[in-house]
Amino acid sequence: MNIEIRDLMLRANEIRRLAIDMIYNAQSGHPGGSLSSADILSALYFKVLRVDPKNPLWEERDRFVLSKGHASAAYYAALALRGFFPLEDLKTFRKIGSMLQGHPTIHVPGVDMTTGSLGQGFSNSLGMALSAKIDKKDYLVYVLLGDGECNEGIVWEAALSAAHNNLDNIIAILDRNMYQLDGATEKILSLEPLQDKFRAFGWNVFNVDGHNIEEILNAIDMAKRRNGKPNMIIARTIKGKGVSFMENTHEFHGKAPNKEQYERAIKELDEIEHKIKGADPNE
Amino acid sequence: MNESQRQAYGETLVKLGSDRRIVVLDADLSSSTHTIMFQRAYPDRFFNMGIQEQNMVGVAAGLAMSGKIPFASSFAVFVVGRAYDVIRQSIAYTNANVKIVATHGGITVGEDGATHQMLEDLGIMCGLPNFRVIAPADAQETRRVIENIAYVDGPFYVRLSREKVPTILVDEVFDIGKGIVIREGDDITLISTGIVLSRVIEAAETLAKNGISASVIHMPTLKPIDKDIIVKYAIRTGRIITVEEHTVFNGLGSRVAEVLSENHPTRLSRIGINDVFGESGPGWELLEKYGISAKNISEKAISMVRS
Numbered sequence: 261m262n263i264e265i266r267d268l269m270l271r272a273n274e275i276r277r278l279a280i281d282m283i284y285n286a287q288s289g290h291p292g293g294s295l296s297s298a299d300i301l302s303a304l305y306f307k308v309l310r311v312d313p314k315n316p317l318w319e320e321r322d323r324f325v326l327s328k329g330h331a332s333a334a335y336y337a338a339l340a341l342r343g344f345f346p347l348e349d350l351k352t353f354r355k356i357g358s359m360l361q362g363h364p365t366i367h368v369p370g371v372d373m374t375t376g377s378l379g380q381g382f383s384n385s386l387g388m389a390l391s392a393k394i395d396k397k398d399y400l401v402y403v404l405l406g407d408g409e410c411n412e413g414i415v416w417e418a419a420l421s422a423a424h425n426n427l428d429n430i431i432a433i434l435d436r437n438m439y440q441l442d443g444a445t446e447k448i449l450s451l452e453p454l455q456d457k458f459r460a461f462g463w464n465v466f467n468v469d470g471h472n473i474e475e476i477l478n479a480i481d482m483a484k485r486r487n488g489k490p491n492m493i494i495a496r497t498i499k500g501k502g503v504s505f506m507e508n509t510h511e512f513h514g515k516a517p518n519k520e521q522y523e524r525a526i527k528e529l530d531e532i533e534h535k536i537k538g539a540d541p542n543e
Numbered sequence: 544m545n546e547s548q549r550q551a552y553g554e555t556l557v558k559l560g561s562d563r564r565i566v567v568l569d570a571d572l573s574s575s576t577h578t579i580m581f582q583r584a585y586p587d588r589f590f591n592m593g594i595q596e597q598n599m600v601g602v603a604a605g606l607a608m609s610g611k612i613p614f615a616s617s618f619a620v621f622v623v624g625r626a627y628d629v630i631r632q633s634i635a636y637t638n639a640n641v642k643i644v645a646t647h648g649g650i651t652v653g654e655d656g657a658t659h660q661m662l663e664d665l666g667i668m669c670g671l672p673n674f675r676v677i678a679p680a681d682a683q684e685t686r687r688v689i690e691n692i693a694y695v696d697g698p699f700y701v702r703l704s705r706e707k708v709p710t711i712l713v714d715e716v717f718d719i720g721k722g723i724v725i726r727e728g729d730d731i732t733l734i735s736t737g738i739v740l741s742r743v744i745e746a747a748e749t750l751a752k753n754g755i756s757a758s759v760i761h762m763p764t765l766k767p768i769d770k771d772i773i774v775k776y777a778i779r780t781g782r783i784i785t786v787e788e789h790t791v792f793n794g795l796g797s798r799v800a801e802v803l804s805e806n807h808p809t810r811l812s813r814i815g816i817n818d819v820f821g822e823s824g825p826g827w828e829l830l831e832k833y834g835i836s837a838k839n840i841s842e843k844a845i846s847m848v849r850s
Contacts, residue, residue: 319610366608366637373608377632383598384633387605387613394566394588394611414629417598425590 268473272302276502277529278337284522286354292513294334296437296497301338303476313343316369323388325373327381328406329363344370379412389427403432408440411449422490423462430490431483437499439510458492470495545707546682549646553577555689560585568615570599576616576646596626604633607640619645619661634698635671648702649788651826660821666793668700669766676765678702678737681710687717706826709741720764722772728756732776735786736762736795746840773802777809784812791815
């Protein structure tokens with residue numbers, strides 16, 4: 261593990277801790293899918309995305325759409341850590357008058373699209389990618405999808421459409437955490453074989469461990485080769501990753517921890533930080 | 544002279560197309576909506592999305608977020624009905640600069656029947672914050688509406704007809720949110736929106752022969768509604784009839800009723816589709832059958848004036 265990867269892992273852990281803080285503080289929000297996507301967000305915001313926090317609407321920026329808008333806590337945490345707005349603002353999450361609405365809106369510096377109704381962000385990202393093609397601009401459009409989200413018809417409309425229009429400037433990442441609100445994805449509405457589906461729809465598909473930042477970065481590098489097809493990185497993740505009692509369950513999909521659970525979660529995340537810091541960077 | 548609003552729309556898009564920000568999307572109905580004219584002129588900025596109204600609207604929002612001025616078209620029943628949530632979240636809530644231009648509004652869709660006759664779109668779209676909602680009366684006004692809204696930032700919904708309609712508004716100015724006085728009279732005011740204007744004028748002529756002078760106001764913009772003109776003519780004539788090719792709920796009649804009850808309670812009668820679905824048949828005949836006819840309008844007016 262090199263120093264850069266270790267730094268990205270620490271950032272991911274910080275995203276998780278802030279997200280849990282925010283959700284506890286608001287007594288509402290979505291811990292499970294925020295924790296599962298933290299490593300992906302860390303890789304994007306601290307390594308991959310061409311963005312400028314001082315100029316959030318910079319025309320040449322890479323776009324990022326959080327199509328699984330309910331992971332807003334992790335998203336806002338990543339944006340604040342990246343310097344788009346003060347960390348202090350995270351305390352207002354889901355409170356009256358706050359710019360940090362329950363689901364992301366374009367009024368937040370760094371947010372490229374308002375999301376929350378599942379599947380739409382995927383479709384919106386196609387519009388951004390088409391626009392780049394019309395204008396011959398080289399920015400890339402990143403979009404993070406949930407797996408439960410893939411129940412929505414519009415996801416498959418967009419999947420057909422992106423391939424048909426050769427939108428190889430789209431890099432979609434699917435947070436495959438295996439759970440949706442009511443239970444396991446394969447029990448509610450089977451998605452598998454998911455990678456075969458996207459391949460059949462005309463996408464490049466990459467499979468990665470969504471908690472292994474090196475694998476995420478490698479897949480993104482491969483996706484940047486632009487071979488005429490849109491790119492889908494299926495990131496196998498653990499719902500609730502990092503907090504033992506939130507892992508691999510739908511129970512904390514959309515439920516805030518109580519005081520005792522909160523303290524335990526933070527303690528566990530502190531221990532993970534300690535462990536990452538203690539690891540030999542040259543190992 | 545009868546002219547097609549759809550064709551006027553297609554021609555106007557082509558005229559606007561020299562501006563590279565203009566992009567046009569359609570959902571496999573481009574030869575019906577006439578967006579195909581834009582495709583022929585500017586193929587690199589036309590996207591036939593296939594039969595995917597939701598995705599079309601979502602993509603239009605993404606294009607708008609990147610500085611484009613997208614026009615997205617389909618039949619009213621599909622683009623509003625099937626894509627409503629995408630319109631709500633991705634366009635209305637974000638105040639995206641998307642122009643939704645629906646053709647085949649109302650019962651005059653005709654032979655295709657109730658599945659294709661959108662009778663509640665104006666009400667649905669008026670319910671969305673940030674949206675402005677327009678139903679032009681004829682092809683000439685359609686041209687002015689499309690040219691106008693292309694350069695007014697934010698979302699619009701425009702409803703056009705399948706049928707060719709009589710040209711009436713040859714040089715009346717179109718201003719967003721302003722009613723247009725077609726005829727002045729003191730006994731009653733007839734207010735309509737969309738393509739039924741010709742029927743309303745015919746009714747006013749019948750009324751004149753019966754010694755009743757009617758004001759006729761065309762209300763191209765349903766939202767924002769022109770409160771001033773409604774109140775002014777309510778005061779002047781004391782009686783109002785609204786006429787629309789739309790359910791009587793949530794459309795022009797309801798909007799006028801709201802303005803009147805809050806500002807100047809006035810006798811009102813609403814003519815429109817009375818909470819039923821349509822059926823197959825020739826468009827203009829269906830309009831007659833469902834009571835949106837010059838005869839029905841003039842009879843209602845006579846009974847209101849004489850009671």
